Amino acid sequence: MDLSFDKQHLWHPYTSTLSPLTCYGVKSASGVHITLQDDTQLIDGMSSWWAAIHGYSNPQLNQAAHQQIDSMSHIMFGGLTHQPAIDLGKKLLELVPDNLQHIFLADSGSVAVEVSLKMALQYWHSLGEPRSKFLTLKHGYHGDTFAAMSVTDPDNSMHSLYKGFLPEHIFVESPTIGFFDTWHDDDIKPFQSALQRHHQQIAAVILEPIVQGAGGMKLYHPNYLKAVRALCDKYGVLLIADEIATGFGRTGKMFALQHADIEPDILCVGKALTGGYMTLSATLTSKSVADTVCAGEAKCFMHGPTFMGNPLACSVANASLSILQTGQWQEQVASIERHFAKALPKLRQHAMVKDIRYLGAIGVVETHHTVNMEAIQAHFVKQGVWIRPFGRLIYMMPPYIIKHDELAQLIDAIDSALQKPECFNLQ
Incomplete structure (x- = not known):
């Protein structure tokens, strides 16, 4: 995959051509997993901007x-x-x-x-x-x-x-x-x-x-x-x-x-x-x-x-x-909400956190400082997850089919990011 060509010529959303953010090459995606070109697997917390509710490569679709x-x-x-x-x-x-x-x-x-x-x-x-x-x-x-x-x-x-x-x-x-x-x-x-x-x-x-x-x-x-x-x-x-x-x-x-x-x-x-x-x-x-x-x-x-x-x-x-x-989504989303309700309030202990909120399959951590997108994105990839924050908001909208251990990994990755000053713009 020619990522140098991508960086020089493909203009990604909300990104500068003068100092483009790192883009990670994707080889495939299945279920809730995104596989990068080097075979790194990431748990998707974004549903590809909230759309892939059934996960990737769904057999019926x-x-x-x-x-x-x-x-x-x-x-x-x-x-x-x-x-x-x-x-x-x-x-x-x-x-x-x-x-x-x-x-x-x-x-x-x-x-x-x-x-x-x-x-x-x-x-x-x-x-x-x-x-x-x-x-x-x-x-x-x-x-x-x-x-x-x-x-x-x-x-x-x-x-x-x-x-x-x-x-x-x-x-x-x-x-x-x-x-x-x-x-x-x-x-x-x-x-x-x-x-x-x-x-x-x-x-x-x-x-x-x-x-x-x-x-x-x-x-x-x-x-x-x-x-x-x-x-x-x-x-x-x-x-x-x-x-x-x-x-x-x-x-x-x-x-x-x-x-x-x-x-x-x-x-x-x-x-x-x-x-x-x-x-x-x-x-x-x-x-x-x-x-x-x-x-x-x-x-x-x-x-x-x-x-x-x-x-x-x-x-x-x-x-x-x-x-x-079929109605399966109702229990899936309710299960995600229950997990958010149990796990997200624990993140309030971090000084970086201003607020947490959740509803259904939406979980939000609002921080006091804006994220350093390059640094926090690299951190999340290293943690094996795909979460793309914006401004002071680190949020999750995962596919409904996500399992509890996968959801826990997303939240753990946010927990660890909140402890890393380099992931935020502190000035």
């Missing part, structure tokens, strides 16, 4: 891909359809809240968010009441494309340097009451006040239910989400739930919004939809929203990705959802 590629790897979705897309639509409707009846298949999570925002804008345009603002939470994250960046926290995120180029939307303080803490109505007041003041300008509220992902890995109380739904109903504003990171079991529910037992007007899913095999996303909405969008001037929804409804991706997604429909 492999079979689905092989069978589909022999008949048709891709066909345009404009004017044509196919059985994998129809099957996927049926499976999704069995899983999502009952009010969601129309499915727009796209090709990445960021595009699903773009689609949801365009739906909301076109909805109000069709009603003859154009609205251009979105209300969202600080410390939120919704993707790296332009509209998605515009509803991602402009001050506390990786997108702050684009401030001034993006449309300016309305941000409120993120919830402060944790998932397991005692609820108090004061937590919803900043949101309530903003919606009351600006609701006539707001096309939709967009947020990540229960878990704010890449914006800070914050876990908030289900009652906050219930209050958001009630306030959106009161002021006649659409609610978009971005479940790209949390959907398909990650928080212990099929969708995080189910912790609050609410129905959004628009739902975005992606990442784990195909079990991490390839890129596919979906934006689902109610019949009321879809029909209103299509009753307007354009007479249709003005969006159409080239790889929309890709049959190969749809086939793998069907296999992934079939695995979820």
